[in-house]
Amino acid sequence: MCLAVPMKVLEIDGHRARCNALDQERWADLMLMPEDGVTVGDYVVIHLGFVQRTVPETEALESIRLFKDILDELPDGQS
Structure with missing residues (x-):
């Protein structure tokens, strides 16, 4: 995945x-x-070193916020 x-x-x-x-x-x-x-x-999605597509800014910022929330929940040293 x-x-x-x-x-x-x-x-x-x-x-x-x-x-x-x-x-x-x-x-x-x-x-x-x-x-x-x-x-x-622009915001983009990268896979295997290649830009695959652009992403609307609102979608990109929401995704980044969710990733930050996940990282904040990890115990220290696991991010």
């Missing part, structure tokens, strides 16, 4: 996007997206 945390696009460099979520940054490949399909500020 895969869990996908939506990530915010911070920078686009050619066919790669630098993204951030929950204080983690990742570079992801944009090859599977239309050329103008992703812009800085």
